[in-house]
Amino acid sequence: xxxxxxxxxFFFLSLIxxxxxxxNEKGETATQATEDxxxxxxxVTKTQFExxxxxxxxxxxxxLPTVISVAGMIDVPPQNIASISAIKGGYIRDIPLLxxxxxxKGQALVTLENPEFVALQQEYLETTEQLNYLKSEYERQQVLxxxxxxxxKNFLKAESEYKSAIARSEGLRKQLLLVSISPKQVExxxxxxxxxxxxxxxxxxxxxxxxxGMYVSPTTEILEIVNTDHIHLELNVxxxxxxxxxxxxxxxxxxPEVSSESFEAEISVIGTTLEENRTIKVHAxxxxxxxxxxxxxxxxxxxxxxxxxxxxQEQQLTLPESAVVEQEGRFYILILETENDDGYSLRKxxxxxxxxxxxxxxxxxxxxxxxxxxxxxxxxxVMPM
Numbered sequence: 001x002x003x004x005x006x007x008x009x010f011f012f013l014s015l016i017x018x019x020x021x022x023x024n025e026k027g028e029t030a031t032q033a034t035e036d037x038x039x040x041x042x043x044v045t046k047t048q049f050e051x052x053x054x055x056x057x058x059x060x061x062x063x064l065p066t067v068i069s070v071a072g073m074i075d076v077p078p079q080n081i082a083s084i085s086a087i088k089g090g091y092i093r094d095i096p097l098l099x100x101x102x103x104x105k106g107q108a109l110v111t112l113e114n115p116e117f118v119a120l121q122q123e124y125l126e127t128t129e130q131l132n133y134l135k136s137e138y139e140r141q142q143v144l145x146x147x148x149x150x151x152x153k154n155f156l157k158a159e160s161e162y163k164s165a166i167a168r169s170e171g172l173r174k175q176l177l178l179v180s181i182s183p184k185q186v187e188x189x190x191x192x193x194x195x196x197x198x199x200x201x202x203x204x205x206x207x208x209x210x211x212x213g214m215y216v217s218p219t220t221e222i223l224e225i226v227n228t229d230h231i232h233l234e235l236n237v238x239x240x241x242x243x244x245x246x247x248x249x250x251x252x253x254x255x256p257e258v259s260s261e262s263f264e265a266e267i268s269v270i271g272t273t274l275e276e277n278r279t280i281k282v283h284a285x286x287x288x289x290x291x292x293x294x295x296x297x298x299x300x301x302x303x304x305x306x307x308x309x310x311x312x313q314e315q316q317l318t319l320p321e322s323a324v325v326e327q328e329g330r331f332y333i334l335i336l337e338t339e340n341d342d343g344y345s346l347r348k349x350x351x352x353x354x355x356x357x358x359x360x361x362x363x364x365x366x367x368x369x370x371x372x373x374x375x376x377x378x379x380x381x382v383m384p385m
Contacts, residue, residue: 040347040348040384041337041345041346041347041348041384042334042345042346042348042382042383042384043343043344043345043346044343044344044346044382045342045343046341046342046343046344048343048382049343049344049378052378052381053377053378054375054377054378054382055375055376055377055378056336056373056374056375056376057319057320057323057373057374057376058370058371058372058373058374059317059318059319059363059368059370059372059374060317060318060319060360061316061317061318061370062318062360064318064355064356064357064360064362065305065306065307065357066305066306066307067252067303067304067305067306067355067357068237068241068244068303068304068306069301069302069303070235070236070237070238070241070282070302070303070304071235071236071299071300071301071302072233072234072235072236072282072299072300072302073233073234073297073298073299073300074231074232074233074234074255074294074295074296074297074298074300075231075232075233075234075296075297076226076227076228076230076231076232076296077230077232079201080201080203080226080227080228080229080230081224081225081226081227082199082200082201082203082224082225082226083221083224084109084110084197084199084200084221084222084223084224084225085216085218085219085220085221085222086112086179086197086216086217086218086220086222087178087179087218088112088114088116088117088178088179088195088218089114089116089215089216089217089218089220090112090113090114090116090117090195090215090216091112091113091114091213091214091215091216092110092111092112092210092211092212092213092214092215092216092222093111093112093113093194093212094110094111094212095109095110095111095208095210095211095212095222095223097109097205097208097223098205098208099205099206099207099208100204100205101204101205102202102203102204103199103202103203103204103205103225104199104202105199105200105201105202106198106199107198107199108196108197108198109196109197109198109199109222109223110196110197110210110222110223111194111195111196111197112179112194112195112196112197112216113193113194114193114194114195115193117179117181117192117193117194117195118191118192118193120172120175120176120179120181121176121181121186121191121192122191123172124169124172124173124175124176124183124186125186125187125189125191127165127168127169127172128169128187130165131162131165131166131169134158134161134162134165135162137158137161137162138158138159138161138162140158141154141155141158141159142155179195180195180196180197180198181195197222199225200225201225201227202227203225203226203227203228203229204225204226204227204228205223205224205225206224206225206226206296207221207223207224208222208223209221209222209223210222210223226296228294228295228296231286231294231296232265232268232283232284232285232286233251233253233265233282233283233284233285233286233300233302234281234282234283235251235281235282235283235284235300235302235304236275236277236279236280236281236282237279237280237282237304238278238279239274239278239279239280242280244306245267245270245282245304245306246267246270247267247268247269247270248266248267249266249267249304249305249306250264250265250266250304250305251264251265251266251267251284251302251303251304251305252264252302252303252305252357252359253265253300253301253302253303254300254301254302255294255298255299255300256299256300256301257298257299258298260321260322262321262359263286263289263292264286264287264288264289265284265285265286265287265302266284266285266287267282267283267284267304268283268284268285269282269283270282270283271283282304284302303356303357305357316354316362316363316364317362317363317364317368317370318360318361318362318363319333319360319361319363319374319376320359320360320361320376320377321356321359321360321361322359322376322377322378322379322380323374323375323376323377323379324351324353324361324363324379325379325380325383326353327383327385330350331350331351331352331353331363332348332349332350332351332383333348333349333351333363333365333368333374333375333379334346334347334348334349334374334375334379334382334383335347335349335367335368335372335373335374335375336372336373336374336375346375346382348383348384349365349367349368350365351363351364351365351368352364352365
């Protein structure tokens, strides 16, 4: 009797365990299905929608132009860059500037000190004083020659010494001006052991290579000034696309390390020399971006429009690039399903992405209709993974 009882008890416990496992499996399946559904739909409250400046819009059938994608950087013309160095060497006595400081043309930048400055001023002053005597002697010999009192040889000697002194004085005067020392101050007896370097252009200090007390030679670059009033794009275009380029073609570009905003430019100069990497330089002037701070050296991704549009049969629906979110190499948008007082219900839909230009991107999907309301601003922040 004991053995059948044990067998029955074992059979009963096995049945309980089996039913428990099946119930757990059903529960797990239901939970997974709910999670799958939540991955496809996101609910945004009215407060979230307004607080994040989100926006709905419909796809457009506006044709996108044919473009060439190129890379490049932001630069300025050579005449807008000034490398400051000393004509004569010396020790840095004062350099009150920092990188980024704005300077105006003619502003004092650096003070140099060198005993050679004193020797140069002394020589100029002595030559100038000697010039007065030689001028008088030359004029006296001129009068004597006219009266046949002196020989022509004496006159020519006085003339030679006088004109040599003039040349020497003028040469020393030019040297003083090169080191920014006023000859008039020297003639007045004001001799200084220091000289200042002045800004040849207005702009901002981009580099400083020296410190106070440091000795600089004429070959030492002390600092650099950059004027960004005429900033432009310098693009690298491969030789296969050279014949597609024309002056005046429109360009859309982005600075990927700064923002996803698209800016505009226009081709102004097309290079005529092929570089070692089989590209040519193309310069483009920025248009309509006066309120944006661009810095020399920023890398850009640009698209050059080589055709204004496409054929009608090739047109596709387009959306702002902010409406399309890339996840692991696939592209998605959020389509409005329902809207009520509580908020918005948005469905995640995968799309095929095409060409992009001017902040717009071509898309296609069997689940997308031209009348659908799409989240065109704020999609990245709420797109479910």
